[in-house]
Amino acid sequence: METSNITRRRITEYLLEGKRFDSRKLLEYRNIEIESPVSNKAEGSAFVRIGKTEVAAGVKLGVSEPYTDSEDLGTLVTTVELSPLASERFELGPPKIEAIELARVVDRGIRESGFIDFNKLCIKSGEKVWTVFVDIYPLNDDGNLIDASSLAAVAALQNAVMPKYNEKTERVEFGKWTSKKLPLTEHMPLTLTLHKISRSIILDPCREEEDAQETRVSFAISPKGKDCMINAMQKGNESALTQDEISKMIDTAVEEWKKIYPAIAEKIKKVTAR
Amino acid sequence: MEAIKQDSRDMKSEMTEQTAEKKKRDIVIPGETIVTGSEYLPGDCTARDGEDIVAIRFGLSDITDRFVKVIPLAGVYIPRKGNSIICKVTDITFNGWIMDINSPYMGFLQVMECSKFVNKNDLTEYLDFGDMVVAEVYAIKHRGVDLTLRARGLGKLEDGMIISINPNKVPRVIGREGSMINLIKHETGCNITVGQNGLVWIKGRTVESELFAKEAIMLIVEKSFVDGLTEKVEEFLEKNRKKFGNSVKSEEKGK
Numbered sequence: 001m002e003t004s005n006i007t008r009r010r011i012t013e014y015l016l017e018g019k020r021f022d023s024r025k026l027l028e029y030r031n032i033e034i035e036s037p038v039s040n041k042a043e044g045s046a047f048v049r050i051g052k053t054e055v056a057a058g059v060k061l062g063v064s065e066p067y068t069d070s071e072d073l074g075t076l077v078t079t080v081e082l083s084p085l086a087s088e089r090f091e092l093g094p095p096k097i098e099a100i101e102l103a104r105v106v107d108r109g110i111r112e113s114g115f116i117d118f119n120k121l122c123i124k125s126g127e128k129v130w131t132v133f134v135d136i137y138p139l140n141d142d143g144n145l146i147d148a149s150s151l152a153a154v155a156a157l158q159n160a161v162m163p164k165y166n167e168k169t170e171r172v173e174f175g176k177w178t179s180k181k182l183p184l185t186e187h188m189p190l191t192l193t194l195h196k197i198s199r200s201i202i203l204d205p206c207r208e209e210e211d212a213q214e215t216r217v218s219f220a221i222s223p224k225g226k227d228c229m230i231n232a233m234q235k236g237n238e239s240a241l242t243q244d245e246i247s248k249m250i251d252t253a254v255e256e257w258k259k260i261y262p263a264i265a266e267k268i269k270k271v272t273a274r
Numbered sequence: 275m276e277a278i279k280q281d282s283r284d285m286k287s288e289m290t291e292q293t294a295e296k297k298k299r300d301i302v303i304p305g306e307t308i309v310t311g312s313e314y315l316p317g318d319c320t321a322r323d324g325e326d327i328v329a330i331r332f333g334l335s336d337i338t339d340r341f342v343k344v345i346p347l348a349g350v351y352i353p354r355k356g357n358s359i360i361c362k363v364t365d366i367t368f369n370g371w372i373m374d375i376n377s378p379y380m381g382f383l384q385v386m387e388c389s390k391f392v393n394k395n396d397l398t399e400y401l402d403f404g405d406m407v408v409a410e411v412y413a414i415k416h417r418g419v420d421l422t423l424r425a426r427g428l429g430k431l432e433d434g435m436i437i438s439i440n441p442n443k444v445p446r447v448i449g450r451e452g453s454m455i456n457l458i459k460h461e462t463g464c465n466i467t468v469g470q471n472g473l474v475w476i477k478g479r480t481v482e483s484e485l486f487a488k489e490a491i492m493l494i495v496e497k498s499f500v501d502g503l504t505e506k507v508e509e510f511l512e513k514n515r516k517k518f519g520n521s522v523k524s525e526e527k528g529k
Contacts, residue, residue, distance in 0.1 A: 001362060001438065004362050004436050005405060006431060006433060006434060007436045010434065010435035010484075014485075
């Protein structure tokens with residue numbers, strides 16, 4: 001059921017007093033759990049739980065022709081399926097705007113951070129390159145699907161190994177893997193989405209808070225040397241933001257990223273190790 | 275109140291049955307055979323299939339003498355006549371409102387069933403889209419569920435907040451003759467209405483007290499099958515009274 005008007009009003013009032021609907025602090029994340037691998041048929045897979053939000057992601061590799069403007073680079077395809085399993089608000093059928101946006105935000109975060117080393121995914125320049133398929137399946141929606149999906153995608157990629165490729169038949173052999181890992185760099189991105197409700201800015205909203213939000217900005221941030229770099233940004237919903245608010249959001253995102261990134265990166269590396 | 279009474283009666287019979295014959299309760303899934311034998315009688319959420327008695331809901335099987343039933347653990351709310359529920363306006367027609375009752379069925383509230391005069395030319399004056407109402411189920415037809423506001427304690431919810439819980443846990447949250455909910459009401463100083471459809475309305479004087487009541491209700495839902503639940507809840511309320519602020523206490527003093 002959609003969140004009612006009175007609950008929305010209440011959430012806004014709470015936030016002005018610095019209190020949240022589930023007694024968290026404004027910029028406090030819920031408990032994050034990462035499991036990997038979760039599928040024995042995929043090249044890499046991961047399952048992420050943020051509070052009650054659950055997302056599964058899988059990575060498959062295929063061989064295809066490269067794009068003509070980048071003949072020696074591998075390609076990345078990200079898809080999200082919002083199935084009715086996750087929430088009664090989602091319906092079967094072709095992806096709708098929410099699913100497309102979610103997939104593109106996740107895709108951009110991974111692509112622009114340079115997390116995947118596309119140069120090493122070239123088999124024969126101009127003819128054959130590896131295509132990385134990242135398929136994301138939210139299994140339960142209790143808010144903050146963007147961050148959860150990005151995290152699951154990154155963990156699945158970190159977990160991925162290269163499959164066996166048969167040169168003669170020009171096919172990827174199903175269910176057979178090499179010992180080589182998917183070529184990745186150290187720029188592992190982490191997406192943080194800041195949500196604005198009235199004058200308050202919060203992280204990791206639950207379902208009700210997400211319904212009460214006016215606007216949101218997603219930041220994909222990856223480490224660069226000892227510092228960090230914002231790789232991608234995406235604003236969602238209609239409501240406008242002032243210049244000051246955007247600068248403040250950027251500062252907050254970077255600050256929070258510095259707090260939580262080391263632990264999450266370590267956790268991902270630990271659980272995805274093969 | 276009617277619904278609360280009815281439920282506490284259910285709870286009571288459940289309790290006495292449990293003490294009369296302590297039998298292990300098994301988790302069953304739809305289609306699973308609970309017992310075999312024509313001497314058994316199928317009760318709630320079960321059906322007879324030849325000699326077998328099979329479950330038709332996911333839950334705990336309960337066998338008392340010859341009577342077999344399933345206490346559902348999950349699933350949607352199925353409306354029953356006389357239930358008081360919390361619902362939301364999703365559409366407005368020329369003679370009433372279509373309501374979301376947190377169930378697979380639609381609810382319909384006729385203008386005639388309102389307790390006060392409503393201008394028929396502009397129904398939004400009384401109830402607008404997204405407004406919440408406490409209503410009572412007075413008839414169930416094959417097309418949908420008819421609701422009424424013509425009873426005590428029913429009407430529009432102007433303030434406060436709504437949380438949603440598993441509808442199957444509603445009897446636990448209410449407790450025997452409303453004991454559990456009264457405990458929370460007394461401790462937090464909040465106004466609470468538990469709808470049979472799993473929506474709970476909470477209104478307190480302060481933010482802290484509302485969140486405190488919410489936490490307590492969530493605790494009951496989570497630990498609904500623990501022995502001595504009332505003591506656990508009392509303990510929780512006692513322990514967290516300080517954390518959720520002195521505002522609750524000062525409120526009591528004010529009274």
